[in-house]
Amino acid sequence: xxxxxxxxxxxxxxxxxxxxxxxxxxxxxxxxxxxxxxxxxxxxxxxxxxxxxxxxxxxxxxxxxxxxxxxxxxxxxxxxxxxxxxxxxxxxxxxxxxxxxxxxxxxxxxxxxxxxxxxxxxxxxxxxxxxxxxxxxxxxxxxxxxxxxxxxxxxxxxxxxxxxxxxxxxxxxxxxxxxxxxxxxxxxxxxxxxxxxxxxxxxxxxxxxxxxxxxxxxxxxxxxxxxxxxxxxxxxxxxxxxxxxxxxxxxxxxxxxxxxxxxxxxxxxxxxxxxxxxxxxxxxxxxxxxxxxxxxxxxxxxxxxxxxxxxxxxxxxxxxxxxxxxxxxxxxxxxxxxxxxxxxxxxxxxxxxxxxxxxxxxxxxxxxxxxxxxxxxxxxxxxxxxxxxxxxxxxxxxxxxxxxxxxxxxxxxxxxxxxxxxxxxxxxxxxxxxxxxxxxxxxxxxxxxxxxxxxxxxxxxxxxxxxxxxxxxxxxxxxxxxxxxxxxxxxxxxxxxxxxxxxxxxxxxxxxxxxxxxxxxxxxxxxxxxxxxxxxxxxxxxxxxxxxx
Numbered sequence: 001x002x003x004x005x006x007x008x009x010x011x012x013x014x015x016x017x018x019x020x021x022x023x024x025x026x027x028x029x030x031x032x033x034x035x036x037x038x039x040x041x042x043x044x045x046x047x048x049x050x051x052x053x054x055x056x057x058x059x060x061x062x063x064x065x066x067x068x069x070x071x072x073x074x075x076x077x078x079x080x081x082x083x084x085x086x087x088x089x090x091x092x093x094x095x096x097x098x099x100x101x102x103x104x105x106x107x108x109x110x111x112x113x114x115x116x117x118x119x120x121x122x123x124x125x126x127x128x129x130x131x132x133x134x135x136x137x138x139x140x141x142x143x144x145x146x147x148x149x150x151x152x153x154x155x156x157x158x159x160x161x162x163x164x165x166x167x168x169x170x171x172x173x174x175x176x177x178x179x180x181x182x183x184x185x186x187x188x189x190x191x192x193x194x195x196x197x198x199x200x201x202x203x204x205x206x207x208x209x210x211x212x213x214x215x216x217x218x219x220x221x222x223x224x225x226x227x228x229x230x231x232x233x234x235x236x237x238x239x240x241x242x243x244x245x246x247x248x249x250x251x252x253x254x255x256x257x258x259x260x261x262x263x264x265x266x267x268x269x270x271x272x273x274x275x276x277x278x279x280x281x282x283x284x285x286x287x288x289x290x291x292x293x294x295x296x297x298x299x300x301x302x303x304x305x306x307x308x309x310x311x312x313x314x315x316x317x318x319x320x321x322x323x324x325x326x327x328x329x330x331x332x333x334x335x336x337x338x339x340x341x342x343x344x345x346x347x348x349x350x351x352x353x354x355x356x357x358x359x360x361x362x363x364x365x366x367x368x369x370x371x372x373x374x375x376x377x378x379x380x381x382x383x384x385x386x387x388x389x390x391x392x393x394x395x396x397x398x399x400x401x402x403x404x405x406x407x408x409x410x411x412x413x414x415x416x417x418x419x420x421x422x423x424x425x426x427x428x429x430x431x432x433x434x435x436x437x438x439x440x441x442x443x444x445x446x447x448x449x450x451x452x453x454x455x456x457x458x459x460x461x462x463x464x465x466x467x468x469x470x471x472x473x474x475x476x477x478x479x480x481x482x483x484x485x486x487x488x489x490x491x492x493x494x495x496x497x498x499x500x501x502x503x504x505x506x507x508x509x510x511x512x513x514x515x516x517x518x519x520x521x522x523x524x525x526x527x528x529x530x531x532x533x534x535x536x537x538x539x540x541x542x543x544x545x546x547x548x549x
Contacts, residue, residue, distance in 0.1 A: 039164030
């Protein structure tokens with residue numbers, strides 16, 4: 001029944017048109033009972049714009065109980081129009097206004113049921129219910145939140161009488177009273193008003209006033225404790241709406257302690273959501289707030305290194321890139337890096353031992369386990385041809401760069417064979433290794449493509465981005481001056497040097513965003529090579545599709 005539009009979200013309450021309605025019915029069952037009267041009051045900025053009121057012929061008798069309650073008799077509705085005649089006028093009168101009512105779900109349930117029966121679309125307007133608003137704002141001042149009780153306690157000039165227009169007028173006065181009370185909690189826009197009832201029982205609701213100055217624009221927000229330490233950093237496309245949601249819909253376990261410690265909020269606005277995401281990453285890397293986890297573990301990132309400076313190269317996991325060799329990464333963890341290595345070793349017979357073997361190889365050495373099983377070449381025993389081994393190394397290099405199918409195809413064949421022979425645990429292990437390798441290669445391609453562009457300017461939608469060596473230098477909306485980001489970009493060497501761990505999150509964030517919007521991107525300048533969208537590898541795509549299925 002409630003469908004908010006983007007236009008509604010940040011609309012100041014003084015600019016919102018409200019249609020306050022009430023109906024009377026022959027009973028409470030929307031399936032068998034019918035509407036007998038409709039009353040609507042249209043208001044904006046405290047001014048009444050118009051009213052609509054009509055009796056409705058329900059097409060059935062009105063019971064004496066309902067007549068005693070409402071004063072509406074069968075003779076009164078005998079000459080009244082049927083609901084099908086009233087509904088078009090009602091829809092036109094309400095238009096796209098916000099619908100308000102006291103326990104409005106009852107009223108809208110009957111009205112939308114009648115609309116559907118007549119073959120018309122139900123109302124999808126934003127709906128505000130004054131009943132939960134009253135429970136949130138004035139429950140401690142009244143014995144109950146019935147409309148009659150509220151009207152009497154707050155001395156509203158119109159008292160409800162169980163007649164539609166009178167009750168709608170009383171609800172209108174109640175709405176204005178509640179809006180005044182809500183202003184004390186920082187409710188200034190329609191989105192605040194809609195969200196307010198869900199914040200009613202929140203133990204930290206008093207801290208809503210901290211959000212008063214937050215704009216409805218993209219940016220980064222920071223929760224601070226009493227000593228000014230940053231507890232948590234987040235990004236948002238609508239700063240005000242996102243931060244206020246912590247007091248209502250966000251039920252993560254850490255939110256309660258976070259809000260209890262929070263004494264102050266700080267924020268930074270950005271041209272768009274992507275710039276906000278980049279700025280958030282820079283804050284996370286610099287501050288490592290204790291309530292954040294994602295974005296603060298980059299120190300654990302590692303690389304897969306192929307030691308091409310050895311006579312018989314091997315694959316190793318390193319935390320920092322070396323001056324020589326070929327590197328894949330940074331990867332998110334040592335576990336991921338080991339899975340990538342195991343994927344390559346399963347598909348190609350590169351050696352699995354870690355012994356450093358020089359030009360002078362040991363004689364009569366015992367071959368490693370992989371060589372004994374016939375799945376790996378082992379130079380330890382001294383009987384492996386160096387040229388033959390380097391041909392395997394060349395295949396590993398190709399798999400990591402332009403031909404990942406050299407690893408993925410045999411792995412996929414192995415998965416199918418193991419599954420066919422009901423060796424499901426081994427099949428799952430091989431599948432996981434293949435997925436880790438495919439993800440690492442796909443990630444590496446995005447990173448390398450963005451860094452290969454060098455100094456580049458690209459326009460995505462209505463924002464121009466200036467990047468260099470994969471990191472963001474500046475961003476500006478069309479028609480606005482660029483001011484730079486408040487935190488500087490991480491230091492990154494030009495490609496093809498390995499990407500440092502501290503820059504991986506930002507480069508990957510930008511690369512993925514450009515990839516998603518690459519068909520709409522407009523290249524403004526480029527000192528290197530621009531190659532977007534990224535070329536998809538059939539074997540990676542196939543594996544991903546099967547995994548999803």
